[in-house]
Amino acid sequence: MSSIKDVARRAGVAVSTVSKALNGYPNVSRETRVKVNEAVKELNFTPNLLASALSSKKAGRVALLINLNMDSQAVDEIDMQYLSGAISTAVEKRLDVVTIFFSMLRGRSVSEIADYFHSQGIEGIIIYGMGKEDRVLQELIERKEFRIVAVDVPVVNEVTSSVQIDHGQAQYEVARKTVMENRGKSVLYLSGRPDGYVTQERLAGIRRLAMEEGLSLLIKEGDFSEKKARELTFRYASGYDVIVCASDLMAIGAMRALQEMDIFRPVCGFDGITLMCYAGMQMNTVRQDFRRISELAMQEMGRLLEGGSGRRIVPEYQIIRMQYQDVLN
Amino acid sequence: MSSIKDVARRAGVAVSTVSKALNGYPNVSRETRVKVNEAVKELNFTPNLLASALSSKKAGRVALLINLNMDSQAVDEIDMQYLSGAISTAVEKRLDVVTIFFSMLRGRSVSEIADYFHSQGIEGIIIYGMGKEDRVLQELIERKEFRIVAVDVPVVNEVTSSVQIDHGQAQYEVARKTVMENRGKSVLYLSGRPDGYVTQERLAGIRRLAMEEGLSLLIKEGDFSEKKARELTFRYASGYDVIVCASDLMAIGAMRALQEMDIFRPVCGFDGITLMCYAGMQMNTVRQDFRRISELAMQEMGRLLEGGSGRRIVPEYQIIRMQYQDVLN
DNA sequence: CTGTTAGCGCCTTCAG
């Protein structure tokens, strides 16, 4: 590996000049810039990130904080989409990325975590699936020591932004479609974990629908759990016309229960994960593009890292009526 | 963030002494070691990885090279298991990890890739799902510039190891079980992509079985593709007693086809992914513990990074007869 | 516009 020194010698200039030329500083003449670039090509020079980060105090490293829930292994798809979206746009933006699972942080205090990040040269954090009760992350955000982008959580300040779809509206529309199609008058709603931010928004959406359409509505906490959804469906489904679930996994659980009970009720899910196709389920769902959401998050991170100020972003969400489709087509 | 200097001052010793104490050098007295540790605690000192890496020329960073195939989104589970296993043991071993997708390397030459890794301070690479034809990775390994652990690929040299299950034996056993249970006399085998290393080993396994049991055997390239498996099943299944697939995804494809054809043939899969349960399929599969495999890979990487020499590791594989289980249990 | 000079935070000989 050749260093900046070699380039300088080869180009017949000083190291600092090379540095400036490479980092796009304005005060470098056309000629020298060309000379430097030639030397770089010839030597196949690639700047040492570690050194550059140490020296400039700008590592440009961002941590992807994701919450792997090992309980329901079926949602890997979402996490992979998140990862893949974030990483690919990080490459474009020449940002370094480390993946960190929530479980690695468990039991550590906020300052321990902060120190850990600092010591790793991490300046930005993208948080996926943060809970409402998560005091530690909450505080990490409040400290404002890191640029943060929170996905699906409406927390913002000078240095943190949020990226999310409009969950309330999405829940409203997908539920509305299902109810209308089936002329339902009563709805059993299986909600997410009560400490999730999205849970509240989606609840608001279904409540608005119930209000507007004069539906009778029973809300039960399904905790995003397939199992729990199944149990709740067994208990309450017979008394309601339509079942609306705050996640696909719960919808699958509800479907399973209905099959066993041998009664029919229209069910609607939410995320639109591929699994649904494999499970052979047919229902309406919002079609979330998790990859895109994550790309946006990283995009926003890039802005923040370059000194942009935090703010809230709400990208347009899109609802695609999803029918049962054989995955093979 | 306090630096090593602060610690030195607080402990009343020189920076170099702190460094030695912290890095477990032998020539430091018991007392000073204690003093240093106290100072570290009090100041909540966390060494700066970037600086330490730059200075020592040992970054301890390892890249996870994974091959996300966006075509069949159903195998995210495996990749997530890989990631999660590798990352969690990397944390234990205090190794820094970056996740890199194959797609990010496409079109780049070997030396470009090598430079990229070097510039990132990457010393080790764990390769998941490398193909046989992959000249670039092949050469990267041959260069011996990086410590490498190849998962499921039997490539080794002084600085690269391999971690894998015994695919031949596994294929043999799972197929054997299925054939015996159904008293089959002929087998349709849907193999994986021809350039995959594991494909050959599994083929050898099924061939051995056919030989030993005197089965008639038809082998077709299924390319690990659900769609292709489906087509092949349509074409050939009726003439054979049992269908053996080199991957779960293909097994699902085969099952789908059989359902549509409305004929019954026992099918056996391979990996044992969770999806099978959701798809409502019942069949024998090897139960691979991808997480564990990845943990072993990282373990081995740790060894290599500490100067251990490369060699081949074949952990014991375990076969668990997997029945159809409702995921809710 | 270009070169000189300090560091960034840590590790590592080499004297003491």
Add this chain to the structure above:
DNA sequence: CTGAAGGCGCTAACAG
């Protein structure tokens, strides 16, 4: 066993 000094590769004032 401990401390002083040099340097890893690069950036960032500051002079020229």
